[in-house]
Amino acid sequence: MENVHFLAFFVLLAFTSSFVPLQDFCVAIDNTNLNVNGKFCKNPKYVTADDFFYRGLNIPKPANNQVGSTVTTVNVDQIPGLNTLGISLVRIDYAPDGGQNPPHTHPHATEILFVQEGTLYVGFITSNPNNTLFSKILNPGEVFVFPIGLIHFQVNIGNTDAVAFAGLSSQNPGVITIANAVFGSNPPINPFTLSRAFQRDLNVVKALQGKFSKY
Numbered sequence: 282m283e284n285v286h287f288l289a290f291f292v293l294l295a296f297t298s299s300f301v302p303l304q305d306f307c308v309a310i311d312n313t314n315l316n317v318n319g320k321f322c323k324n325p326k327y328v329t330a331d332d333f334f335y336r337g338l339n340i341p342k343p344a345n346n347q348v349g350s351t352v353t354t355v356n357v358d359q360i361p362g363l364n365t366l367g368i369s370l371v372r373i374d375y376a377p378d379g380g381q382n383p384p385h386t387h388p389h390a391t392e393i394l395f396v397q398e399g400t401l402y403v404g405f406i407t408s409n410p411n412n413t414l415f416s417k418i419l420n421p422g423e424v425f426v427f428p429i430g431l432i433h434f435q436v437n438i439g440n441t442d443a444v445a446f447a448g449l450s451s452q453n454p455g456v457i458t459i460a461n462a463v464f465g466s467n468p469p470i471n472p473f474t475l476s477r478a479f480q481r482d483l484n485v486v487k488a489l490q491g492k493f494s495k496y
Contacts, residue, residue: 304322306364307320307364308361308364309357309363310323319365320361320364322364335359337353338353342372348383349381349437352382357453358453363452367450369449369452371446373444375399375401375435377441378437380443381435382435383458384433384459385432385458386430386457387451387457388430389455390454391426391427393425393426393427393447393448393449394427394445394446395424396421396422397444398442399421399439400420400439401418402416403416403433403436404434405434406432418438429450432459461493464489464490467495470490475489
């Protein structure tokens with residue numbers, strides 16, 4: 282029994298110690314010849330303050346597109362110094378009267394959203410079988426959390442522009458926009474499969490695939 286306890290302690294120690302940083306930072310450097318989970322570190326001798334810096338999140342971005350929003354991403358691709366630090370940031374600009382960040386997920390991160398301007402209807406949906414919707418109407422200064430991997434959305438329900446900022450718990454949160462992924466995949470999902478899954482006429486599914494396809 283003593284050996285079992287020792288083994289369990291050893292496994293726990295190995296697991297927890299794997300998250301302890303071994304250096305102050307690991308500024309990302311591109312290496313196109315190798316594919317790793319993350320990015321390689323720049324030699325610390327060549328690291329500068331610019332590796333931890335980004336300019337421009339104060340600048341509004343036009344949201345005159347099909348969904349009525351524009352997301353400005355600040356992750357490890359924009360700030361190499363974020364590599365291994367498990368954090369990133371976005372700015373979201375929403376058009377008036379229904380501009381939205383449509384239902385999507387971040388497979389690698391939890392998100393915390395802060396509203397700076399405007400009024401947003403936001404929410405997330407829990408896993409099967411309950412699929413419970415948790416939603417709120419947010420005003421400036423208010424915050425809402427979207428747990429990792431869950432489908433969530435934001436909609437501008439005001440008649441003026443809206444702006445929000447969000448922190449995410451990954452240097453590269455990833456994003457899967459539900460409609461784009463399902464109806465715009467490459468190659469396309471067999472429309473008969475989607476027709477049955479969504480219980481919609483085959484021609485409706487084909488029309489949606491035509492709308493979302495980029496290929």
